[in-house]
Amino acid sequence: MAEGAALRAVRGCLAAFPREARELGWTESIPYLDRPPSPLEFYRDWVSPNKPCIIRNAISHWPALKKWTSAYLREVVGSKVVSVAVTPNGYADAVFQDRFVMPEERQMPFMDFLDIVEKKVTSPNVFYVQKQCSNLTEEFPELVCDVQPDIPWMSEALGKTPDAVNFWLGESAAVTSLHKDHYENLYCVISGEKHFLLHPPSDRPFIPYELYQPATYHVSDDGSFEIVDEKSADKVPWIPLDPLNPNLEQYPLYAQAKALQCTVKAGEMLYLPSLWFHHVQQSHGCIAVNYWYDMEYDLKYSYYQLLDCLTKAMEVS
Numbered sequence: 001m002a003e004g005a006a007l008r009a010v011r012g013c014l015a016a017f018p019r020e021a022r023e024l025g026w027t028e029s030i031p032y033l034d035r036p037p038s039p040l041e042f043y044r045d046w047v048s049p050n051k052p053c054i055i056r057n058a059i060s061h062w063p064a065l066k067k068w069t070s071a072y073l074r075e076v077v078g079s080k081v082v083s084v085a086v087t088p089n090g091y092a093d094a095v096f097q098d099r100f101v102m103p104e105e106r107q108m109p110f111m112d113f114l115d116i117v118e119k120k121v122t123s124p125n126v127f128y129v130q131k132q133c134s135n136l137t138e139e140f141p142e143l144v145c146d147v148q149p150d151i152p153w154m155s156e157a158l159g160k161t162p163d164a165v166n167f168w169l170g171e172s173a174a175v176t177s178l179h180k181d182h183y184e185n186l187y188c189v190i191s192g193e194k195h196f197l198l199h200p201p202s203d204r205p206f207i208p209y210e211l212y213q214p215a216t217y218h219v220s221d222d223g224s225f226e227i228v229d230e231k232s233a234d235k236v237p238w239i240p241l242d243p244l245n246p247n248l249e250q251y252p253l254y255a256q257a258k259a260l261q262c263t264v265k266a267g268e269m270l271y272l273p274s275l276w277f278h279h280v281q282q283s284h285g286c287i288a289v290n291y292w293y294d295m296e297y298d299l300k301y302s303y304y305q306l307l308d309c310l311t312k313a314m315e316v317s
């Protein structure tokens with residue numbers, strides 16, 4: 001077969017693959033479970049087939065659901081200095097002006113942050129407690145006893161404890177741009193609601209990635225900001241596309257991708273499987289805790305790597 005014909009054949013396979021994968025397993029919406037599953041059920045029905053679901057009644061016993069009011073948080077952690085992501089536009093870790101721009105990581109007393117979220121103090125900037133890297137245990141140890149250090153049935157299903165337990169509290173303008181990672185993610189909403197837009201890993205051929213110079217916002221209280229390049233850092237591969245308003249002229253293949261959307265309400269838990277692309281928004285002041293369990297680097301991971309490599313090779317051919 002001539003090289004051109006071979007390339008066309010591979011491109012055709014990549015274009016057909018997402019639909020074929022979808023027909024094998026994805027539903028139009030995310031299914032609900034009414035109770036926490038047994039470890040075996042969860043591994044067999046959700047982790048192994050890499051399917052998302054929303055689980056109800058899995059965290060109803062957590063004291064956090066009743067206790068984490070603004071008054072309680074102010075009393076217990078109000079005077080503590082914590083890391084807050086500050087951006088001019090709500091997008092931390094996202095493509096802006098041809099850079100991969102990270103937030104300013106501001107150290108501030110938690111109650112000053114709450115004053116901004118509750119609009120007792122106005123700011124032109126957007127604030128989000130979203131440090132990850134186990135910020136619940138590292139920065140808010142006073143709150144850990146109101147949730148659980150891990151999700152027992154998940155730890156048993158995977159034979160390990162989470163790599164990170166994260167605390168999220170932010171403004172409605174704070175958006176997490178479309179990305180994927182290598183965690184089995186159990187995302188628990190304590191108050192408010194989170195809005196997820198998801199793509200299965202099999203949609204990779206339709207999702208653009210480009211390489212960007214990393215940079216960081218330096219924002220001022222008057223709303224002015226600078227974007228400062230992290231000159232010695234390597235370029236970062238990131239998705240430039242906004243799935244809520246995709247530029248289909250620039251990224252026509254995305255028209256063939258099929259997003260699943262769901263809202264996770266207070267008291268519910270989303271299982272967001274490893275390698276799924278996710279874009280996240282929230283109601284104002286929403287509080288969430290999530291558990292990142294490292295994925296198994298098995299054949300599923302290798303197949304995804306192959307899909308990724310073939311997609312990149314087609315982009316440059």
Ligand SMILES: O=C(O)CCC(=O)C(=O)O
Nearest residue numbers: 168175176181185280290
């Ligand atoms: O809640 C968010 O804003 C983002 C969560 C997320 O992207 C993650 O846990 O991987």
